[in-house]
Amino acid sequence: MPMSNKERQQKWRQKQKENGTYEQVRKKFRESRKKKRSSLSNRELKVVREKERLRQQKYRAKKVEQPIVGTKSPLMSAQTLGKAVQRVSANLPKSPRKRSRVVKALSKKFGTCHHEETSKNGSGGYNKLSDKSVETITNYYCRDDISWQSPNRKDSISIKNGDEKNHTQKRFMLITLKECYALFEKEYPGITVSLSAFCSLRPQHVFLLQDVPHNLCLCRYHENVRLLLECLNKSLSQNIETHFYDFLETIVCDQENEDCMLSKCDVCKDKFDEMYTIAEDESMQHVKWAQWETVEGRATKVMKSGTLLNCLKALKSKLPDFLIHTFVKRKQSAHFEAEKSRANGEHVVLQVDFAENYTAIQQNEIQSAYWSHNQVTLFTACAHLDNKKVKSYVIVSDDLVHGKYAVSTFLDHLIKDIKSVCPTVKSIAFFSDGAASQFKQRFLFDNITHYKELYNIDATWNFFATSHGKGAVDGIGGNVKRQVWMASKAGAIVTDAMSFADVASKRAKAIQIIYVPAREVADAKSMLEARWQDVTAVPNTQGTHMVQALGKHVVRTSMYSTRGIYHEHNLKDDVNLQASSSSNSTSSCPEEEHHPIHIGDFVLLKYTAKNKSFKYVAQVTDIHSHENGKTYDVTHLRKNDEEGMIFAEKDLTDKLGVVDRTLTNHESVAGCIHG
Incomplete structure (x- = not known):
């Protein structure tokens, strides 16, 4: 009887293995198949993958339909086995722990307990x-x-x-x-x-x-890009990555490089156009996608429609902001982890945030009480005192504004308590989200400049990227609210902030509960208003993610905490900036990063006084380099014609004139005019 194709193949493979050439043949076959697939177009490759998927699906379906042959079980049908299991299960103990012990004992007795041994000694565990x-x-x-x-x-x-x-x-x-x-x-x-x-x-x-629960507010930057990627992945014949990390790998050289992520790299700034192109026959295909937009002050998911080319252009338009956002998010998260590992008693890391207000609901309350529930403000904090010691705080208050006065008052309580439990503290690195009404604003920037005088503490405030400020503080707030809620259901009376603090301190003993009445915040308001009078705004506040106090009313800021490029700001006009200079400061000239300034260059100087800014043209006469950065000797010029095309040296007796002086690191060069 002649051999079948299957038998001939088995005989040939056995012969190749005996000769020692089987692996070489397999390697040659794999290389040939790989070469063939690499020559396929995107459309052909998609067809091949679809055929392979259908083949596997057909094989698996056929395998399921095949009857089980050679089983050692005396129970020949699934129905009989199911009935037997049901009878045994009905007689097992109700306790999960006891039931598990009985099943293990039976398995061991009848010699069928192999899973535990395999999981412990097997090669794949x-x-x-x-x-x-x-x-x-x-x-x-x-x-x-x-x-x-x-x-x-x-x-x-x-x-x-x-x-x-x-x-x-x-x-x-x-x-x-x-x-x-x-x-x-x-x-x-x-x-x-x-x-x-x-x-x-x-x-x-x-x-x-x-x-993830339905009521979560995800990051708008990430969600909008994800929605566009999903639409393109479904519609394009070309394969496009939907995972953010893999997608970014295809359009930038290095995800850790600032130039690449800020679209300044000459190699990859146009890589998106090179990697993702649409064939002419696909470009006019009609598709729909969703985007999160602000409509009448509310975040709304809006359905968009257009061609495939429109969808690709929409993705490209969002990439610059998305790349910057992703880069800052990763840098700030990594810096937060690094700062926590640096906590040593002298350096403390403090993360703060407002939790959602607690609504004081009573158990078995009457119907009309539903419309008159009191709210309780919860300001949560997590202090990393050293590598092993972490202390959790919840400040409870009936002040419901969540504004700058409340934040300043709450921070004073936190710092005092931290100094009492950790008297060796010399510096605090604050971390929070970037809510402008609460933290990221000029008044709180100025506030941390007073901590050196008040508490002998060097303060730095770090902001997480937008919508990425979640952390332990969220869990602290949820834990305290759950404990009080359970106590309330058990009959505890919680009607206001004071009773909330009393119950929370008894139930959540691992968390420090501090009660701050609204009148204390109101009493501090007049003092804080006097402190913040005439405080000027910091340029590009929303793009700032690090603020460090250098002296009273003097800060330096950066795009992210570990960048190494800082801009120093005088928050009040009557401060001697030179006296407040930091030994680590660098030139505050933004143009210097891209266009080096030389002797003889013309520059545009920007001065700020009483919330107004003035610009003057000047010529650089000398440059001095030192460990603090650079200083520039300049000669100020005045307009010498009506068109503003000719400048001459400004008369020192001019009423509005600015005398010739040395330009320090703290003064802003608004632009450089190379002549």
Whole structure:
């Protein structure tokens, strides 16, 4: 009887293996197939992938339909097995712990318990990882740039640890598991772990991105780009990455390079146009996509429609802001982790935020009480005193404004308590979101310049990127609200801020509860108004993510905390900036970064006085370099004709004249005119 094709193939493979040429033949076949696939167009490649998907689907369906042959079980049908399992299950103990012990004992008795041994000694388990590596992975999931802690009082999970049960606030991942795994591999190249093992080590209280509750406000920058990427991925024949990290890899040289992410790199600033093009027959295809926009003061998801080319152009228009936002987000998150590791008793890291107001609802209240519930302000804080010691705070108040006066008053209480428990503190690095009505404003910038005089503390304020300020403070607020809510359901009377603070201090003993009445905030208002009188605004406040106090009313700012390029600002006109200069300051000339200034160049100087700015043309006569940066000797010029085309040296007796002087680092060069 002649051999079948299958038998002939098996005989040929066996012969090749005996001759030692089988692997060479397989390698040659793989290279040939790879070469063939690389020559395919995007459309042909998409067809091949679809055929392969259908082939696998057909094979799996056929495999499912095949009857199970050679089973050792005496129960020949699934129905009989199911009935037997049901009878046994009905007689098992109701307690999950006892039921588990009985099942394990039965498995051990009848010699069928192989799973536990395989998981411990098998080659595919994650048990080969050291305890330190496992701890590193689990801690990585709990980082604030990987997952965020829910502030909602109901978002908690009961985790069993031995015989004890602990309620832990839920965390929700900001990215997918595959993106998280890719970032982990890049950050920890020394730890070798498979994707499946990495995913299995995700802590119980860390939930997937798909489990995020419906009422979450996600980042507008990321969501709008994601919606566009999904639309293009469905409609384009060309494959386009929908994961942010993978997508950015295709359009920039280096995601850690500032020039690349700020679209200043000559190599990759036009890479998007090179990587993503639309064929002429596809460009006019009609598609729909969604975008988050502000409509009548409300964030609304708006449906858009247009051609595929319009969708691609919309994505391109959002890339510059998205790249900057992503870069700053990563830099600030990394700086926050680095600062926490630096906490040593002398340097303290303090993260602050307002939690959502607590509504004082009573158990078994009457119907009319629904319309007269009191609100309670909760100002949460998490202080990292050293590498191991962390202290949580909640300031409770009946002041509901959430403004600059409340923030300043609350911060005074926090700093005083930190100094009492950690008297060695010399500097505090503050972290918060960038809410303009609460933190990112000139009055709070000026406020931290007084901490040196008041508390002998050097202060730096760091802002997270927009919509990325989630952290431990959210969990602290949610935990306290849950504890008070449960006490209220048990009969505790919580009607206002004072009663809330009383119940919270008894129930949440691990958190420092501080009650600050509204009258205390009101009493501090007049003092703060006098302190902040004539405080000037800082240019590009919204683009600033680091503010450091240099002296009274003097700060320096930067785009992100570790940039190394700073701009110093006098928040009041009567301050001697030269006396407040920092030894680490650099030139504040923005044009100097891109266009070096030389002797003989003409520059445009900007002076600020009493909330007004004035510009003067001057010529650089000398340049002095020193450890603090550079200073420039300039000669101011005046217009010598009506058209403003000819300038001469300004008369020193001129009423509005500015005498010749040395331009310090603290004065702004508004523009450089090279002549």
